[in-house]
Amino acid sequence: MKSVIYFMVLFLGSAYADMAGECAMVGFYLEMACTPVPAADNSTLCPDAFDCPDLRISPDPNTCYYKGASYKTGSPFPQSVIKNPCTMNCGCSTDYKGVPQFTCAAVDCVDAEGFGDCILTHEVDACCSTGTVCGKDAIASLKTCEVDGVIYKEGQIIEPANTRKTCVCTAQWNGRYDDPTSCRDLDCAVEIHFQDMIFSKCAPVFFANQMGCPVSFVCPTEKTKVIRGLNARGVTAQCFYGNMTVNVGDQVTVEEKCTKCVCDVPPYVSCTLKNSCDD
Structure with a gap:
């Protein structure tokens, strides 16, 4: 029986990986070693939500985390686990506030598209x-x-x-x-570049759609409000936005006028930066 369950997990993981370019947030979550929660009708279409190891961790103030593994400050970070060729020679250190973070060598490509x-x-x-x-x-x-x-x-x-x-x-x-x-x-190395934002339950911001790499994160402020929406899929899982809990279909307000943030695929609220917007 265990072998059957293991096979099903592998099958679903492979199926979702294939859909990472078609389903919103799938690539983002799989990169962080999150586990897909199948849709309520048990189909192999886009998952309703994910279970993420970073949200189960009580962060150690002297530790960096990557794909569920921990790395103490000052410890080496194996290049073999990084799938982004532009993210190199990384290590765990602390910033000026004493917050652990990954630091990597800057790769500066001076290429032009053609000449x-x-x-x-x-x-x-x-x-x-x-x-x-x-x-x-x-x-x-x-x-x-x-x-x-x-x-x-x-x-x-x-x-x-x-x-x-x-x-x-x-x-x-x-x-x-x-x-x-x-x-x-495509590997965005989001945990390496945005670890503090991920643990703070801030929302990734994507340009145009949510299949590529996030361009930034946006965090809640004292002015943040929740605008109740419609949970058309009947998803029971919820999103976390800072200390707030948000239902699927709900929007959260942000100061950036051209950015729309919504709980769509828990557990993270996700944002889309529009091509253009009204003043």
């Missing part, structure tokens, strides 16, 4: 470009990949629609996003 008769080329596990191809004939001889109706040259970065993948066009491109030689999962 003159040259294009930059990339490798799937590299943060910055790794080469250059110059000259019309040389560029014309490169293999091409067509994704979402766009033609890419060999070595160019591809961000397929409705996925949490970053790919590179290769000579062996087979059109499959699960090929590790061409694609990798």
Whole structure:
């Protein structure tokens, strides 16, 4: 019986990982090792909520946390556990307030998208470009990949629609996003860059949709209010926003006029930064 349950957990985890580019907040939660709570009708569609280890932890003032594991200040942090190639040489330290945080080496890519008769080329596990191809004939001889109706040259970065993948066009491109030689999962390293915000139960802010990386977090203030909404899905799980408990469908007010924050997929309130908004 245990083996059957274990298989089902693996199956659901894989299914949700595949939906990370289609379901709001799935990629955000899976990156933090949160466990999906299936929809009330037991379907394998977008989960209703998640159970997150960070919310079960009473933070130690001398400890950093990543994917449920703890790292004391001053202790080494293995690069192998980080799936973001632009987040390197991290360690746990304390800031000027004595708050534990991850500090990482700054990766400064001076790349431009292209210049003159040259294009930059990339490798799937590299943060910055790794080469250059110059000259019309040389560029014309490169293999091409067509994704979402766009033609890419060999070595160019591809961000397929409705996925949490970053790919590179290769000579062996087979059109499959699960090929590790061409694609990798998008990893935002949110716990590394926003640990204090996560433990404070602040809300991640996304640009346009909630499938990419959060651009910032917004925390409650004394002026924050809850605007009651409709819980159309009948979700019993609730969101936490600071010390507040918010029902699914409820909005919370924030000072940023172009940002809308709502409890949609607990346990975190999530916010969307609009392309434009009324004054």
